[in-house]
Structure formats: structure tokens, C-alpha cells
Amino acid sequence: MWIWPVILFSVIPLAPRGPEARTFTTFDPATSLEVIPYSPYVDSITDLVSFDSVGAYILRLQNFQTRYSFTDSVIQASEWISAKFQSFGYDSVYFQTFPHPENPSSIQRNVVCVKPGLITPQEVIVIGGHYDSVVYGAGANPYVWAPGADDNGSGTSGVLETARVLANIPTDRTIIFVAFAAEEQGLYGSETYADWAASQGMDILLMINMDMIGYEKDFVWFVAIEGNYASRSEIDLAAEIADLYTSLIPQVSYTTAPYSDHWPFLANGYHALMLEESDFNYNNWHRNTDIIDSLRIPYAAQVVELATGLALWIANRPDPPTDLSATPGPSSGSILLTYTPPPQPDVEGYEITYRQGGTTDTLITSDTSVVIEGLQPGVPVVLKARAFDALGFYSVPSDSVIATPTQVAEGPVLPSPSLRFESPRPGVLLFAGPVGTRGSLTVYDISGRQKIHTTFTLKQTRTVVPLRLKQGVYFAIWDVGTQILRTKVVVIQR
Numbered sequence: 001m002w003i004w005p006v007i008l009f010s011v012i013p014l015a016p017r018g019p020e021a022r023t024f025t026t027f028d029p030a031t032s033l034e035v036i037p038y039s040p041y042v043d044s045i046t047d048l049v050s051f052d053s054v055g056a057y058i059l060r061l062q063n064f065q066t067r068y069s070f071t072d073s074v075i076q077a078s079e080w081i082s083a084k085f086q087s088f089g090y091d092s093v094y095f096q097t098f099p100h101p102e103n104p105s106s107i108q109r110n111v112v113c114v115k116p117g118l119i120t121p122q123e124v125i126v127i128g129g130h131y132d133s134v135v136y137g138a139g140a141n142p143y144v145w146a147p148g149a150d151d152n153g154s155g156t157s158g159v160l161e162t163a164r165v166l167a168n169i170p171t172d173r174t175i176i177f178v179a180f181a182a183e184e185q186g187l188y189g190s191e192t193y194a195d196w197a198a199s200q201g202m203d204i205l206l207m208i209n210m211d212m213i214g215y216e217k218d219f220v221w222f223v224a225i226e227g228n229y230a231s232r233s234e235i236d237l238a239a240e241i242a243d244l245y246t247s248l249i250p251q252v253s254y255t256t257a258p259y260s261d262h263w264p265f266l267a268n269g270y271h272a273l274m275l276e277e278s279d280f281n282y283n284n285w286h287r288n289t290d291i292i293d294s295l296r297i298p299y300a301a302q303v304v305e306l307a308t309g310l311a312l313w314i315a316n317r318p319d320p321p322t323d324l325s326a327t328p329g330p331s332s333g334s335i336l337l338t339y340t341p342p343p344q345p346d347v348e349g350y351e352i353t354y355r356q357g358g359t360t361d362t363l364i365t366s367d368t369s370v371v372i373e374g375l376q377p378g379v380p381v382v383l384k385a386r387a388f389d390a391l392g393f394y395s396v397p398s399d400s401v402i403a404t405p406t407q408v409a410e411g412p413v414l415p416s417p418s419l420r421f422e423s424p425r426p427g428v429l430l431f432a433g434p435v436g437t438r439g440s441l442t443v444y445d446i447s448g449r450q451k452i453h454t455t456f457t458l459k460q461t462r463t464v465v466p467l468r469l470k471q472g473v474y475f476a477i478w479d480v481g482t483q484i485l486r487t488k489v490v491v492i493q494r
């Protein structure tokens with residue numbers, strides 16, 4: 001976590017603009033842009049996160065004494081991180097080097113580890129966190145002691161642990177793990193990487209930043225998930241994953257500021273978010289006392305489970321179906337929906353969501369052409385679809401399409417030639433039509449006074465109803481909801 005030097009941007013005195021400026025709301029699943037079902041597969045992977053590993057990595061990073069950007073020991077830390085990545089079995093681990101902008105003779109190293117995707121390797125998820133540290137204040141000498149256990153040994157540990165857990169898990173898309181250098185002087189490592197990625201045209205679907213994930217003051221385990229509004233879908237997805245697979249209580253913010261490594265990715269137009277402790281570690285932040293003893297390692301491990309689950313989702317979820325086309329269907333109250341399947345070979349089916357008026361319904365199908373029935377004829381319906389695969393990953397929803405269901409006279413709720421309503425002989429009414437036809441019958445006398453009003457359902461195809469009325473001439477109206485039939489009824493007293 002970098003202190004944003006807001007004083008450079010404004011001559012008006014402002015409140016401190018570190019993380020304390022953040023405002024979060026507890027995530028409300030009812031407003032989520034992404035609702036996902038529980039997946040036993042995802043749970044089995046996130047459960048592989050070990051708080052022993054997370055704690056051991058933080059302790060090892062602290063034991064470098066300092067990881068201040070201009071020291072020898074930050075170089076040693078980069079070597080150790082690189083060796084850890086390789087020990088997990090990754091072939092592609094390298095340093096991205098750059099001169100420190102404030103001291104160009106100091107060469108900085110981002111540590112990069114690439115896990116290639118198996119289906120669409122050109123699509124990338126970046127998981128990152130900075131590994132440098134700093135201390136300020138009385139008695140602080142960052143060249144000697146800057147333990148940075150929480151800031152950001154914890155996030156670096158999270159990057160390492162997600163890399164360890166996912167090492168042998170096949171993913172459709174590429175995941176790139178990056179431990180960033182020189183964050184504390186101004187996000188230089190992440191800026192170097194994000195600018196380079198953008199210059200290469202790299203297709204980064206999401207950058208997940210972990211910065212200060214180790215401190216919780218009590219046993220109510222909030223987690224802060226923050227990004228910009230463009231990344232709202234992914235922020236909501238992260239919150240859903242926190243709810244489903246961890247004991248964390250997600251708090252979300254769709255605004256953020258340039259105080260950590262997600263920012264350069266947002267600045268390059270990528271979607272990005274930061275995971276961070278929600279009770280901010282004020283007392284030890286950038287202090288000599290930012291040591292592992294002040295942290296709650298099982299809490300940190302929960303945040304790492306969240307990062308792992310989120311990366312797994314983004315790296316494996318199918319693309320949504322495309323080219324949705326909705327047209328009136330073959331029968332009354334129906335719509336024909338067709339779409340093009342996504343490229344992933346393991347797609348098993350589609351969840352169609354359709355909304356008519358205030359009613360929303362879903363339908364599961366394995367076909368790319370489906371007739372949706374039982375809709376109200378003539379009333380527009382909004383439809384969208386998402387794909388799901390054999391492991392239980394769902395795509396994002398497709399774009400919506402609108403269609404109006406076929407309006408054809410047929411079926412039990414509509415009058416048709418097969419439905420009859422007549423007075424075949426004096427004193428009785430005859431209803432003929434499919435069993436189950438519902439309607440209401442109202443009979444008026446010749447002066448317009450209502451004599452009978454009743455609702456009924458046809459229990460057989462022909463129903464004869466005697467009318468207990470005085471002799472005379474009446475008018476009967478049969479209302480079946482969409483059409484009104486009238487007949488003249490004559491009652492003759494015997």
C-alpha cells in the first residue's frame with residue numbers, strides 16, 4: 001500500500017488520502033451482477049490453500065529484514081520468490097527489470113511466473129502483489145529493518161500460494177503471477193508491467209491485486225473488494241465467491257484510487273480489483289512493528305482462497321453464447337430462441353433467463369435452439385443466456401434480446417373454434433372445449449341487471465348448465481380472460 005501524495009495534485013488541504021478514505025458497503029447478493037451456483041469442484045481447489053504455507057511465506061519474507069527497494073536484500077527476496085515459483089513446477093519464470101525512476105542505477109525486478117492456458121492462452125488473468133517494503137517515522141531506517149509482514153509479505157504470500165495451489169490444475173486461460181517491485185515509491189513495478197502488457201496488446205481479462213491481507217482485529221472477518229465501476233461484474237463475482245467458499249464477509253467498493261498495484265491496470269483500461277483487509281492495520285502500517293505476530297494467518301489464508309477461487313472462475317468459465325435471436329414461436333405464447341455456442345469444447349448446456357412483466361423464469365437446455373412456452377401472448381419478453389460446463393463454471397450472461405410471444409387462438413385459456421358456448425335449448429347453457437378451460441359466466445336480464453356471476457373450470461369436454469331463472473330472455477357473457485363470448489339465452493317456464 002502506497003501513500004498517495006495528494007498534496008502534489010492539489011493546493012487545497014485535503015483529508016489524508018490513503019486507504020482510510022475508502023468507503024465500502026456490505027455486499028448485497030440481491031444486487032449482484034453475477035449470481036453463481038455452488039461448485040464442488042471449485043471448493044475442492046480452494047480447500048488446497050494452506051495457512052501453514054501462507055504463514056511460512058510471510059515469515060520467510062519478513063526474515064529478509066528489509067525489502068526496501070534500494071537494498072541488496074530486496075534482490076535476495078526476488079531470487080527467493082523466483083525459486084519458489086520454479087519449485088512449484090513452472091517452466092516460465094523470469095524477471096522483468098527496469099531502472100527505478102527515482103534512482104536509475106537501481107535496477108528493479110518484477111518476478112513473473114506464467115501458467116499457460118490450454119484452450120485460449122491469449123486470454124490472461126494476472127494475480128499480483130508487491131513484495132517491496134518500507135518504514136517511516138521515528139527510529140525507522142528502511143535500509144536496515146522494514147519487515148513488511150502485512151505490507152506486503154501477506155499479498156506476496158498470497159501470490160505464491162495461489163501459484164502453488166493452481167500449479168497442476170488445468171485452466172482454459174493463461175494465469176500470470178507477478179510479484180511487483182517498487183510499489184512503495186509509486187507503483188513503479190505494476191506500472192511497468194501493465195504498460196508493457198498494454199503495449200503488447202495483451203488480453204488481460206482481470207487483474208487481482210492482493211495488498212495487506214493479513215490483519216484482522218477480531219474474529220469478524222470482513223474482506224474489502226475494491227475496483228472501478230467498469231470492474232463491477234468481477235467485484236460482484238469475487239463477493240459471491242467469498243460467500244460461497246470462504247468465511248469472509250465481503251465488502252465492496254466500485255470506486256478506487258491510485259494507492260496500490262491494481263491502479264496501473266485500470267489506467268490501461270483493464271478490469272482489476274484489490275483484495276485487502278477491511279480493518280486496516282493502522283498501528284503497524286509502514287512501521288518497524290509490521291511483523292507476523294500482529295497478523296491472523298488463517299484470515300489471510302481465507303483471502304487467498306478467495307483469490308484462488310476467483311482466478312479459477314475467470315480462467316475456466318466458458319464464453320457466453322452469442323448471436324442470440326428470438327422470434328415468435330410455433331404455438332401460442334411461445335418464443336423460439338437460437339444462439340451460437342461458445343468455443344469451449346466442454347460446454348454442457350445453457351441457462352436461459354426470461355422476464356415478462358415482473359416475472360423472471362429460467363430454463364436449462366443443452367440445445368442451441370429452444371422453444372419457450374407458457375408465456376403471455378402479445379407481451380414482450382426479455383431473454384438472455386449463459387453457458388455452463390462440465391465442472392460447473394458459468395459464463396457471464398449474454399446480451400439481452402427482446403421478442404413478443406406468438407398470439408394464436410388455441411389452448412385452454414383462449415377461445416377457438418373448438419370452444420363452444422351456446423344455448424342449445426331453452427333454459428340451459430352448453431360449454432364445449434378442452435378440459436381445464438377456465439372462465440367466468442355472467443348472465444344479465446334484458447334490462448341489464450346481473451342475475452348470475454360465477455367462475456368455473458370445465459371438468460369434461462361438454463358441460464350443460466341449467467339456469468335457475470324465471471321465464472324470459474337473457475344475455476350470457478363468458479369471459480375467458482382474453483376474449484369475451486356472448487350469446488342470447490331464452491328461459492321458458494314449464
Ligand SMILES: [Zn+2]
Binds near residue numbers: 001184
Ligand atoms: Zn505500503
